[in-house]
Amino acid sequence: MISSKKIINILGTKFHYVTRSEAATFIVKCLQERKKASVFTPNPEIVMEAYHDTRLQAILNNSEMVVPDGIGVVIASKILGQPLPERVAGYDLVQEVFRQIEHKEIKVYFLGAGQGVAELAKRKMEEKYTNLKIVGVHNGYFDNDEDIIKLINAAKPDFLLVGLGAPKQEYWIESNRDQLHASVLMGVGGSFDGMSGKVKRAPDFFIKLGLEWFYRLISQPTRAKRMLRLPVFLFKVIIEGKKYL
Numbered sequence: 001m002i003s004s005k006k007i008i009n010i011l012g013t014k015f016h017y018v019t020r021s022e023a024a025t026f027i028v029k030c031l032q033e034r035k036k037a038s039v040f041t042p043n044p045e046i047v048m049e050a051y052h053d054t055r056l057q058a059i060l061n062n063s064e065m066v067v068p069d070g071i072g073v074v075i076a077s078k079i080l081g082q083p084l085p086e087r088v089a090g091y092d093l094v095q096e097v098f099r100q101i102e103h104k105e106i107k108v109y110f111l112g113a114g115q116g117v118a119e120l121a122k123r124k125m126e127e128k129y130t131n132l133k134i135v136g137v138h139n140g141y142f143d144n145d146e147d148i149i150k151l152i153n154a155a156k157p158d159f160l161l162v163g164l165g166a167p168k169q170e171y172w173i174e175s176n177r178d179q180l181h182a183s184v185l186m187g188v189g190g191s192f193d194g195m196s197g198k199v200k201r202a203p204d205f206f207i208k209l210g211l212e213w214f215y216r217l218i219s220q221p222t223r224a225k226r227m228l229r230l231p232v233f234l235f236k237v238i239i240e241g242k243k244y245l
């Protein structure tokens with residue numbers, strides 16, 4: 001568990017009080033000391049899913065670090081009078097870790113996204129961080145976990161990014177944690193689509209104002225239904241959030 005003792009429980013899911021830079025420092029420390037850690041970055045949709053799914057909630061709560069990827073979770077912490085320091089988007093957290101490990105002997109593996117996307121993400125990240133050691137990639141559409149685990153372990157990564165979308169990646173990491181030799185296992189959602197350039201990140205203007213969700217809504221209208229869970233989430237936090245603190 002991360003050394004930051006402070007935790008806020010939002011509708012049953014626990015979040016750590018860390019900034020992006022503290023979260024990155026924790027990951028790098030685990031990588032260097034070869035300590036096993038699972039890292040997740042739930043947004044309000046996942047908190048709502050975990051609210052109804054005790055197995056998912058236990059996976060999140062038993063992991064070494066959980067940070068809020070979603071301004072909605074930060075707003076909820078404010079409503080509950082215990083504001084989290086900032087939103088820690090999984091994508092940004094990974095970039096911060098890449099910056100810090102680029103010149104170290106730490107190896108990375110990308111698992112997830114559609115055919116060719118992780119390869120493209122690897123190339124883009126190697127252009128951006130010229131000394132980053134990405135030792136393997138595999139798409140996220142496979143049937144046999146055992147074969148994939150063998151492939152990953154043979155490449156000997158330290159940092160395994162799993163982008164199967166939530167909550168699939170949370171289940172996958174938990175089920176296979178003991179067989180995987182990498183020390184840090186992190187659920188990264190659609191980050192490979194972002195790294196490859198396939199899905200554009202919102203302009204900084206939207207991110208700074210906490211409106212990345214709005215940008216995604218207008219650029220990917222198919223997500224509208226998923227986003228409708230945000231008001232339901234905030235309403236639940238107002239009505240029964242204090243009970244979980």
Ligand code: UDP
Pocket residue numbers: 112113114139140141163164165166168188189190191192193
């Ligand atoms: N995905 C995958 N395998 C699956 C289902 C999904 O690799 O069986 C990938 C999908 O291609 C996409 C990511 O998981 O790259 C999910 O992206 P999304 O933005 O929907 O996830 P979120 O960040 O919201 O969890």
